[in-house]
Amino acid sequence: DGGITQSPKYLFRKEGQNVTLSCEQNLNHDAMYWYRQDPGQGLRLIYYSQIVNDFQKGDIAEGYSVSREKKESFPLTVTSAQKNPTAFYLCASRVTSGGYNEQFFGPGTRLTVL
Amino acid sequence: DQQVKQNSPSLSVQEGRISILNCDYTNSMFDYFLWYKKYPAEGPTFLISISSIKDKNEDGRFTVFLNKSAKHLSLHIVPSQPGDSAVYFCAATTDKLIFGTGTRLQVFP
Numbered sequence: 001d002g003g004i005t006q007s008p009k010y011l012f013r014k015e016g017q018n019v020t021l022s023c024e025q026n027l028n029h030d031a032m033y034w035y036r037q038d039p040g041q042g043l044r045l046i047y048y049s050q051i052v053n054d055f056q057k058g059d060i061a062e063g064y065s066v067s068r069e070k071k072e073s074f075p076l077t078v079t080s081a082q083k084n085p086t087a088f089y090l091c092a093s094r095v096t097s098g099g100y101n102e103q104f105f106g107p108g109t110r111l112t113v114l
Numbered sequence: 115d116q117q118v119k120q121n122s123p124s125l126s127v128q129e130g131r132i133s134i135l136n137c138d139y140t141n142s143m144f145d146y147f148l149w150y151k152k153y154p155a156e157g158p159t160f161l162i163s164i165s166s167i168k169d170k171n172e173d174g175r176f177t178v179f180l181n182k183s184a185k186h187l188s189l190h191i192v193p194s195q196p197g198d199s200a201v202y203f204c205a206a207t208t209d210k211l212i213f214g215t216g217t218r219l220q221v222f223p
Contacts, residue, residue, distance in 0.1 A: 033211075035213075043203065045210060100148055
């Protein structure tokens with residue numbers, strides 16, 4: 001069964017700690033994305049990667065880091081430099097040659113920083 | 115700077131009636147527009163899209179209208195069903211996908 005998995009679904013961390021959110025896809029998609037959703041706001045792009053070992057900053061990359069060592073994996077680290085990390089984080093992927101109507105989202109991780 | 119705006123945060127519609135969700139944009143370079151549906155604690159799922167060269171696209175109960183001169187997009191759902199209750203995001207693309215703020219639709223019996 002192909003799809004995108006994100007783990008864990010809920011994550012709690014103390015302020016000042018780094019935390020890494022997992023995103024795995026078995027769709028053989030080239031491009032992967034991380035978005036953040038806050039109440040009353042749309043999804044905002046944090047980072048994206050179109051090929052392995054390459055990634056670009058999105059609109060709100062400050063305080064986040066990513067890696068793309070494997071095609072199927074695109075973990076996101078929320079660092080202590082992120083001033084307001086509590087949010088719902090969504091990972092997505094698509095075939096680069098395809099349209100955004102073929103972009104699939106994972107189920108999301110809700111991060112709460114205490 | 116919000117390039118894609120959904121000015122109605124919520125909408126309540128009776129089952130069987132029409133739901134109309136609106137979206138405005140500012141960037142005339144957007145070439146493709148999409149609507150996504152999102153349930154709580156889940157990722158968005160693609161619903162319907164329209165190219166900037168068209169003014170209407172229909173898929174079953176869902177129709178998207180594009181008015182380029184007004185930079186306005188709308189999604190019509192007819193007839194509305196309780197299962198349509200969700201948050202709807204419009205989005206637009208150039209080289210990136212830019213989302214609106216979302217409209218929460220509630221369809222009541």
